[in-house]
Each structure stands twice: as structure tokens, then as C-alpha cells.
Amino acid sequence: MATLTVRTVSSVNEQAFTDLLVPLVQPAYRLACAMLHDSGAAEDIVQDASVIAWRKVGKLNDQSKVRSWFLGIVANECRNARRRRWLTAVTIGLPSELSVLSGENRTVNGADVRHALRQLSHDDRLVVVLYFYLDMPVEEIATIARTSVGAARTRLYRAIRRLRPDMVIEEALR
């Protein structure tokens, strides 16, 4: 990851800032996709979040926390987008007749998992995505979700119980 050559982040220029941000773009995009299940909206979110981050970079005091800080902005933008957009599907050419998408088992399972994820609240889904999809530690998840470590862990356990009621928590966490 790029490092800033200045002591405080508040005096960073655009070039140094983007050098710092670029390695975080793909994780941010994956987070937004996981939250919204809409790749187009996810790209928009990442771009908007980048400009917001740039404008607020003076508030970032600790450069080592740039990842959790930026992903926190992305998560917040996803929450706002979800408030505006309740549901969306992207057409792949106008349907002239009814056609069912692939019946392959993996796709069906994937659809089931995505449906289950969509049933979770924003906050619960966020911790699930950060923990299982982006492989982040609970401490960093708590920072991104702007909550305590204990509360983040509670959300994670609650979400696991909703996703897999029959699974032992320790087994699910692996």
C-alpha cells in the first residue's frame, strides 16, 4: 500500500491521496456489490465514496486506519443508496418471452444465499459481508460499522443464526 510522505493526512494532495486509495478500490467495490447485489450501483457508490473521502481526508488522523475509514464511508453510502433504491434488476435485453435463468445447482444455491442475505438488516448484512466475504477481523469490522467490538460480534452471531439456524456458531465462523 502506498504511504503518504507527509506527517499528517490533512495536508495530502490529490495524487498522494489517490495513491493511498487505489489499493482499496477493489475491496470497496466488492463490499458495495455484496451489500447491493448490483454491480453498476456498486461502481457508482465507490466513485461517490472516493470523492467524499477526498473531501473529508482532513478528518483522518491515523493513516493506518485508512482502510476501515474508507470502507466505512462506502458502507454508509450503501445504506443511503438502499434507502433510495428499494429493489433493482438490470435487464439483459428486453424479454420477449419468459425464460428461466440457469437451473444449475450452484446458481440456485447462490440465489438462495443472496436472498437470505437480503433479508438481513443493513447492519447485520454489513458484518456478515466484512467477516465472510472480505475476511476482516471483528475489531476492524467494528470500526467500519461504527460500533463496539462486542456489538459487532453480537450482530455477526445473530446474522449467522438467521442464515444457518442449525449450524453451531463456532463451526460457521470458520
Place this chain on the structure above:
Amino acid sequence: MSLRTDIKDAIDDVTPPALGLENRVRAMVLADGKERRVSVHVGRRSPWNIRFRGMGALAAAALVVVLIAGLVIGGRVWRDAANGNLGQASSINQSDLHKLESKALVLPVLLPGGVCPFSPDTRQLGMQGTVLGDGPVYMYDAWALGTTVQQGDWGAFAFYYVAKDPGIVLVRAGDLATRQAFPFAQYSDGTTGAVAAGPVLGTDRLNGETIRMHPEAVLQDPSRLKPLNQQLIVMFAIPRATLCWAFQFDGPGFTETIVWGWDDAQSKA
């Protein structure tokens, strides 16, 4: 497979590579930085410059407002005339409508404390993303239009109707917990082949505009619509306390129900 693998596979399925996103992010930040520097530079002007600049800005703003108002009003009249929206409501066959209205609105039962029986994502119509409904009506998009004190959240809902037989489709909706029916209004922010129907129940103010509320909406027979109007977008208000509701579609030879809502008040907020 582990839960972790299941989640990764499921999300990867809807996460195509975002090629060039880093470059776009870099360009946006650089452009924003330049814009802010320019605005700071422009701010260092003499008081006279500021005074004339202020008057000029006011005049320009007034001109823009007049132009926009003219375009909006003119555009709506043109659009309505071109697409026949002015005559849509009256073009509905009232006899067909009354027949459909005679069918009872039967909402699924939601017991106190029960889980909302959301319709599953059927992923039909060759679309990428959530598609609700088993057909012939499918819901594929929904977005917020604004919130009012009187009614709650107004939303727009987009449907595809794969018609097998000619005829209109009646749309009604209601809260599964309170059994309260929702008011519909005419969606006007774009072309639509759906029409708010039935008697006017009252009015509401949404985003500075007065809208008339009706008890139902009608999806026009697709075969009778011009191509531009084949989007079927209905607009209705969801009371603030509502978390779980259903649409009922009654059309030629079918009745279909789609259940949708929020999982909790927080995610609705």
C-alpha cells in the same frame, strides 16, 4: 461447503470485474481537487466584482428558473399529448375494470409477530438482479419518491407483464398486518403504461406537487400500448408503520400476489 464459501460464491456471482474503476476514481478525485482550487481562486475578488457578480448571478438564476419551468411545463404537455397519457384513464374499458374490481382483495395472512412471507426472487425474464413474481406479472424495480406526513413513503414500482390474453390488469395493494389498502397515484416522472384508477380519494403533497390518490391502478393491455409506454410503473404510498405488504394483480384469467417489504424498521428507515 462452509458458510464462508457459500457466501463468497453467492456474492461472486453478482460481482463482475470492475475494469478501470481505479482510473475513474483517480480521475474523479483529481477533477474534484481542481474544481475546489478554482472556486477558492474565484473567491478572491474585489467588493465591486462581488456586487456585480451577485447581481449577475441573480439574473442568471432567474432566467434559468424561467427556462426550466417552461421546459418542464412544455415538456409535460408535449409528452402527455404524444404518448396519449391524457386520455389513458378514459381509454380503460370500464366494463372490464368493474369485472376485475368485483374480485375480492385477498391479502395473505400475517399473524402478530409472524415473519413476512416475502415472495422469493424468481430470477425470471432473463434479468440480472431480483425479480419477484411467478408471472404473468413480474416486479423488477422499486424506488423511493419521497415521504409525506399524510401518507408515508411514496414509492414507484416497475413491472413487466407477459400477457397471454388481451385485457387490462387491476393492481391493488395493502398492509398484511393492518389489512389497510394503499392509495395509488399517477406516476408522471417518465412514460408508463400504468394508470391510477378508481375514484379520487383525496390529495397529498409530494415534493412540492399535489397528487391525487386513487384506490387502485391498472396495467394497460400491452398489445394496445405504444412502445414507449410499455414500461408499467405504478406509484403508491406505504404507511410509515408498514413493514410487510402485498400487491394483488387481477387480469384476464389470472390472479397473482406478490409480497414484499422490509425485514425491520431500521432497514426501512
